[in-house]
């Protein structure tokens with residue numbers, strides 16, 4: 630099965646289904662395609678494990694082509710279950726899952742490896758081949774999918790450049806830092822330019838600075854039109870990236886916001902200020918022209934100089950104000 634090819638249309642404005650709350654802020658983001666079939670479509674999906682544990686409970690959501698989506702939620706809430714269902718490592722016990730319009734139930738075991746060629750997967754623990762060099766780890770991903778030598782010679786250096794690994798071609802995984810190893814894992818997942826990239830806790834083992842670089846890389850990949858789904862516990866990163874957030878709790882989807890924070894938390898001071906209707910405590914007030922300009926500047930910084938900009942914003946920032954409300 631082939632997922633639909635990415636097109637420039639992926640860069641169009643956001644869909645009506647998940648409009649960005651700050652239209653200007655989202656201007657540099659590849660907007661999801663308005664008309665196409667969702668890349669991911671979960672309808673009332675249930676996953677009950679044999680031991681009775683609930684992995685997912687009536688979970689429904691869809692992701693359009695070109696979106697960047699965070700899955701958040703406490704340990705055991707069902708994030709990895711979603712990832713594993715998507716790569717058909719697990720089967721749902723109820724509901725239906727479609728990827729690019731294809732019902733996963735229709736894909737036979739024999740066809741699963743072909744289906745998976747359309748999905749890049751990145752894990753927290755990198756899963757690199759320890760006795761192969763950086764180059765060979767990435768080349769291997771092409772070899773197993775039948776890539777020719779010519780293909781490998783063309784694509785591997787390209788992807789290693791994109792991921793900032795050009796000088797590490799001949800290193801083995803144990804000669805790399807954690808961040809570099811994760812870059813190799815991302816290079817391997819993306820070398821075939823899959824239309825869908827899944828990352829399960831990609832920064833889970835990395836320090837905050839290194840995590841920023843990894844998230845930037847995923848962001849850059851998303852900007853090529855690839856749909857990216859990231860499961861994470863990384864509060865700060867989610868808050869800074871200001872992308873769609875789907876939150877799970879005990880297998881249920883309890884929140885789905887176009888530009889959400891990790892959690893709808895607010896400090897006691899913010900809460901008190903809100904109750905008293907005090908003026909907000911930062912100039913970055915949602916919906917004002919200043920706020921919109923600041924948000925757009927943060928977007929540019931994520932994409933530009935390596936610093937994912939922006940401090941923790943007041944909780945209103947994640948809610949529903951649009952520029953039209955300003």
Ligand SMILES: Nc1ncnc2c1ncn2[C@@H]1O[C@H](COP(=O)(O)OP(=O)(O)OP(=O)(O)O)[C@@H](O)[C@H]1O
Nearest residue numbers: 678680682683684703704705706707708709710711
């Ligand atoms: N193979 C399994 N057998 C039985 N129960 C499982 C299995 N895998 C997951 N579960 C249960 O399903 C629920 C959801 O687990 P899942 O791994 O999807 O959560 P998660 O949100 O990814 O957690 P974490 O953030 O810790 O990775 C949990 O209650 C978990 O114990």
